[in-house]
Amino acid sequence: MQRLKNGFLLFLVPLFLIQLLVYVVPIVSTVCHAFQNTTIAGEDSFTLTGNFAKIAKDLGPVIGRTLIWTFGSIIPSMLLGLAAALVFNRNFFGKKLCVSICLLPYTIPLIIVAVCWYLLYQPNFGLLNTFMQTVGLTGKPVQFLSRNTALTAVIVARIWRSMPFAFISYYAALKSIPAEYMEAAAVDGAGHFQTLRYITLPQLKPITLTTGIILTVWTFLVFDIVYSMTGGGPGKATTIMPMSIYHELISMHDTGAASALSLIAILILMIMTTIYWKCLKEAD
Template sequence: MTASKRKRIVLSLLPLAIILCFVYGYPLASVCISAFRGFGGSSDGQFVGLENFMTISEDIPQTVTTTLIWTFGSVLPAMVFGLVIAMICNRSFKGKKVVVAINLLPYAIPLIIVASCWRFVYNSDFGLINVFLEKIGLIDEPISFLSFDTALIAVIVARIWRAIPFAFMNYYSALTTIPQEQYEQASIDGAGPFQRFRYITLPNLRATTSSTIIVLTVWTFLVFDIIFGMTGGGPIDATMTISMRIYREMFSMKNTGTASAWSLIAIFILTLITILYWKLMNSKEDDYVE
C-alpha cells in the first residue's frame, strides 16, 4: 500500500474518529472529572480528591458482590438455555417457525414492561406462580418471592427470561452456517453426539460465544429497568446493583460526584471482565488448535 493511499484512508476515517471521540470521549472525561469534584456546600465544584470514593466505600463490597451475582447469574444460564434452544430449532420439525417466534417474543418487550409482568407473576396474593402452586397443593400460604431472601433470585430469573432470545438468535444464526458435511464425516468416523458437539459445534461457535457473552455481560451489568420496576433496589438493598446506586446518588441524593464515582467503578469492573473474557476465549482457541 502506497503512502498516498494510506493517507487517503486515514483522512476518510478522520471524521468518524472525531465523532466517536466526541460521543464517547466527552462523557467519559466529564464523569472522570466529576468523580473528583465536590457538589454542594462549600466544596461545590472544587477538587476533593478521593472524598467521593471514601463516601461510598462502605457500600462498595456489598454492591459489587450483588452486581456480579446479578450479572453472571443471569448471563451464563441465558447463554446455556439459548444454545440448547438454538440446537433444538436447528433441526427440522413441525411447528418450527412458531417455536422460533415464541422464543424471540421476550426480546420484543421493553424492559420496564418485563418488570411489570414479572412483578405480577410474583405477586403474593394473585400471582400466577402462587396460584398455580396452591392449586396443585404444594403450598398452603403464598410465597413472597420479592422478599429480602429471594428478591435477587427473582429478578435474575426475569433477566434470564429476557436475555435468552438474544443468545438464541446469535447461536441459531451461527449453527445454520456450520457445514453439515462436517457432521456427516464425523459420524462416518464413529464420532458420537457428544464428540460432534465438542469437536465440531463448539469450535464453530467460538466467535459467536465470545461476542454474545461480552455484549450480554455489559448489558446485564448496566440493566436498570428490571430491578427498578420490580424491587427498586430493595428490600433493604437486597437487589441494589451499581446501576441502581448510580440512579439513587444522581436523582435521589442529587450528588453527581458519588454517582460519577460509582460510574468509574462500573467502567473499571466491565473493562476487567472483558479482558478476562478475551484471555479465556484465546486460551480456549489455543486448546482447539492443539
C-alpha cells in the same frame, strides 16, 4: 486520488464529532466529577479520595450483588440458548412457530418485561402464586420479592428476557458449521454426544465468547428492570451498581459519589471485557 482520500476523510468528521459528543465528553465529565467535592454553597474543590471514601463502606456488597446478578443471568441464558439452538437445529413440524415464540421475549421492552414479572410475582393475585396454590405446591402465597428472594426473582426475569439473544446467536452459528464436519464424524462412527463434544462445541467457542461479552455489558448496566420490579429493595437486596449510581445521583444529589461509582463500574467492565477478548483471541 489524494483529493478522493481527503474527501473521504472529510465525510468522517461528522462521525468523529458525534463519537466525541456521545462518548468522550461524558467520560471526561465523569472523571472530573469523581475528583471534585461540591460544597453546600455550590463550589467545587479538588479531592483525591473523598468521593471514593464515601462509597467504600457499601462498595463490596454492591459489587458482589452486581456480579451475582450479571453472571447469574448470563450463564443460564447462554446454556438455555444453546440447548434451544441445538433442538431447533433439527427439522420438525411447527419449527418456525416455535422459533418465533422463543424469540418473542427479546422483542418486548424491558420496562414491560419488568411490569409483567412484577405482576406475575404478586402474592395475592399473581399468576405464579395462583398456579402454585391451585396445584397444591404451597398453602400460602410465596413472597417472591422479599429480601431473601428478590435478587433471584429479578435474575429469573432477566434470564427470560436475554435467553433469546443467546439462542439466535447460537442458532446462526450452528447453521454456519460446515456439513462436511458432521458427515466425517458420522463416517467415523461418532455418536451425538461425541459430535457435540468434539465438533459442535469447539466450533461454537468464538460465538460463545462474543455473546458473553455482549450479554455481560448489557446485564451489568441494566437499570430499568430492577428499578421497576424492586427499586433496589427490599432494603438493599437488589441494589446493583446502576441502582447505586442512581441513588447517589438522584436521591442523594451527590454527583461526586455517583461519578466515583461510575468509574469503578467502567473499570470492572474493562477488566471483564479484556479477559473475554484474550480468550477470544486464543480461540481463534
